[in-house]
Amino acid sequence: MRLLLAMALLCTACPAGLEAQSHVSKLRVLGVRADPPELILQADAGLPATTLTALAVTPDGEAESVQFALCTLLTSAPDPSLDCPGDAGIDLPDAGDLAARLDLSDPRILEFAAAARLDAGVFDAGGIAEALDQGVPLLLGFSAAQGQDRLNGFETITLRSLARGPANVNPEMVDLLIPEASAGQTVRLQPVTGPKDDPSKHYLFSFFATAGSISSLHSTDTTASGGAAPTWVDWTAPAAAQSVRIWVVLRDGRGGTAWLERDVQVK
């Protein structure tokens, strides 16, 4: 904490030349969406399933492939070197371009669920009910590929009962307002969302572009302290006329994700 504050206050010494996260210059995964965003266990319904889709991009288009796996370690804070997909994961079947299907009725998954333990060891198969009411984070690993490039990541999806409330739904990205921009000009990127199903949700926006610079990677409609915040960011167009792809990814803080992609012609 002290280090963060110190670095923030002394950031006059932050080195230039490090690539910004908002700049897409290579294989990237900008978000993962689960449809539905939660796995709800209900007595009279079958075991839940969801479709996972990755926003895996390159400056020129989409990634070649994304492999998903259900990690066989239940934790919300995994070791980053966990081999999942790999020996520590159950590969999930493809469900289209850059997508996979997570179906809890998969026999391999059922076998895993029977012996499941949380990382902290406070959970065992016999006492699952209370944990499910709270929500059990299922860890998913993925690996995107483009030629020789690989990008590995984690996504968590919550498995729970309805004790905590109704199932979450993904938010809706309606539009990303981008004025016309000339080379070198700074314009405002304004995300537009659909109405919130739950007003208490805090939206987090992430902005990416293949060229130019964005003033802030993230914006939010409500800060962590509960204050209102502007959701727009500024984008400075590149110095030369070109076509630029811009993305905005919306996360609702409860596993729900949405995104939009826009192509902008810089004059």
Add this chain to the structure above:
Amino acid sequence: MWLPLLSLLLAQPVPDPVRAQPLLPPRLSGEPAAVEYPPGKSGAARVVVQLDVDEKGVPGNLVVLTPAQPGFDEAALAAVGKLRFAPASQGGKPVAVRIQYAINFVPPSPPPEEKPPEPRQVNLAGLVRERGTRRKLQGIEITAAAASAVTAKDGRFELRGLPEGEPVEVVIAAPGYQRFSARETIPRGEKLEVEYRLQPLYVSPFEATIEGERERREISHTVVAKEETDKIPGAQGDALKVVEDLPGVARTSPIGGGLLVIRGSKPGDSLVYLDGEPIPLLFHFGALSSTFNPDLLESIDYIPGNFSAHYGDLTGGLVEVRTRKLREEPHGYANLNLLESSALVEGQLAPGLSVALAGRRSYIDYILKQVVPKSDDFGLTVAPRYYDAQLRVDYKPEGSAHQFSFLALTSDDELGLVIQRPVEQDPNLSGSVDAETGFQQFRLKHEWRSGSLSTQTVAMFERLLVDFVVGPSSFHLIGHDTFLRSTFHDEISDALSLAGGIDVANRRLEVSAVFRQSFLFREGDFNSQGPRPDDPTITLPPVLFDRFSPGAWAEARLRFGNLTLTPGIRADLYHYSPREPNTTGTVTPRLTARWEATDRFALKAGLGLYSEGARNGDAAQPFGNPAILPERAWQATLGIEARPLSTLFISAEGFYKGLWDLIVRTDALETVNGVTRAQLLDNAGTGRVFGLELLVRKELARGFFGWLAYTLSRSDRIDRPGDAQRLFDFDQTHNLTAIASWEFARGWQIGGRMRIITGNPDTPVVGSRYLANFDAYLPIYGSINSLRLPTFNQLDVRVDRTWTFDAWMLDVYVDVLNAYNRRSIEGSVYSYDFSQHAYFQGLPIIPTLGLKGSF
């Protein structure tokens, strides 16, 4: 001289029955011989001597007839033997006769007293002070018209019998001061009262620290006087920052201050004490000015290891900051620089009662409010500001052996930001960032001395506040702590002195927090890239923590000629409550030895055990483990000291520390009261530190001081059995600091500080993993502290110009940090996915301008 009184008794002649003619007795011829009163005798005496006087009148056959009176008999015989007579005669013819002769001895009367000459009148008297400081000067010789006098302790002098009615030249030629002369005309029959002020050759606005060398109790012990700390470049006049320039102290902050790391021990293993009790927060905002006004300090004692049994609950080293005695005369100062202003006033309210009040406040907040532009991303709600204040009252009743002192301190730092846009590395971090830290202490001290025995007792109450809000995370701590320390010291004889005491600390903390485990940095984490955003959040409602740690100690000092042995032993108890109470205790013996081979050369050695109870929540859920044990260490030191000149000191020491039961993270689980939970911490860590330190120090004299400090060391750890050995977070193989300061002309002082220090260890990042839920990347680390940052080097320069007036002084100074503008490497930074690496650079050249007036 005495005059004996003689009485001569002429004996009757013995009748001769044969001769019928009348016998004429003998008669003394000449003066009777002087008889000396026998030396060493007293009282009166009468000696009767029988003697035969022959026909020539010469005495013989002397016999003492009176009872023996040693001394007197001999004197009488000697005197009578020298007598001469006109012989007795019968019928006109000389005849021999036998007579008796008595001598009376009378004790000599005391000599009449010599009457002293009539004294001359004092007709010139006055006071001698130092110009600028107004300090009264003792031992200064004043001469005038062949008379001279020396000033007493109160600076006063008196001259007698000086010529009246005509000019008399008064001259003062004192070492260290400009020659002074004045022409005075003393009115006839009157006494002239004057006050003279001497201009010092080397300006020092504080009292001289010429108290004689403080008795060395500690094996490694460096004292830095106040006059030196004020002028050291780069320290901005802050005494506590000077500690970083001493051997064995690691550099931990780009601007000085920062964490205290001594001889390879982690921050927290070394403490700063103010007159025997710890200060909880050393520097404002962790690295700016210290929280205690340096003008109230006398000196800093730096003890890097093998400290005596006096100190416990500590395995590193310590800094003992000593406050000075308050002055009787009014004194004060006001200081302005770019960051803050400070002031002090002190004086005597009544005989034996002195008071001092000091304060400091930053004004960087006013400046920032005007200068920092409004931004959509970031806003200042409370511009960073800090203040501190001290009140001190000393009372010593006249003629009493008791002395009382009251000290109240307060310190507070506050900062508030609003971050509108979530931070890249942690999207959770947005909204308010509020930080407030502060403390108040109230100390009452009693000292008593009688003959060889002295005692000191300090009672202290402390309130501590630590309050952080960082987006959704928060930490609130309020502490109410009480301390009691009582020591005695008895100089039984030249060969033996005893000391001992107790110290009790009770820390009562109320804590509430919303935090992630990875926020809790430990040693080994310092060179990591920050907390991870996917850690689960732990919410701790307000809960009470108690840490009760009493200690008792005893120590003897035994002198065998030039050898001094100091064995000591200490017992400490560590008790945590109320949740899951836990008590542990340790007994730690210590021994130091010092051999004064000559009055300029000494050898020293030390060996001891040390313990340190868990701190900072390590012994309480949810931060740590209630069953945790104290950390342990053994320390050994071997060294030499030399003083080839009275102001030149050289010390070379080798040291070794073994560390065990170090508190480290664990993944283990435990079941407590039927509930299985993460253990979080255990005592599996071990470590070692070893090295050599060299200090060459020129103490302040004739306006020059400086030192060269070099440390060669290694500090490493093994976090868990079977783990590879790794470097300590602040391991700095070479640490060289050279400081010099010189008053090269009257009122001008220039100083420099050059530091060359091995770069800190660094933990590389060898890969990363994308966290899609948080749109952030998690670093994959290589071996902890397996790389090193480039070597640090920096030159700081300070120039002071001082004007000395009759009653006050003005000091204008420029303190330039990083004089040749080398941007040092302070750490590693990476791009968002850790695929690119760059170095985080420190500060550029920073000149600080300051103005200080003192009286």
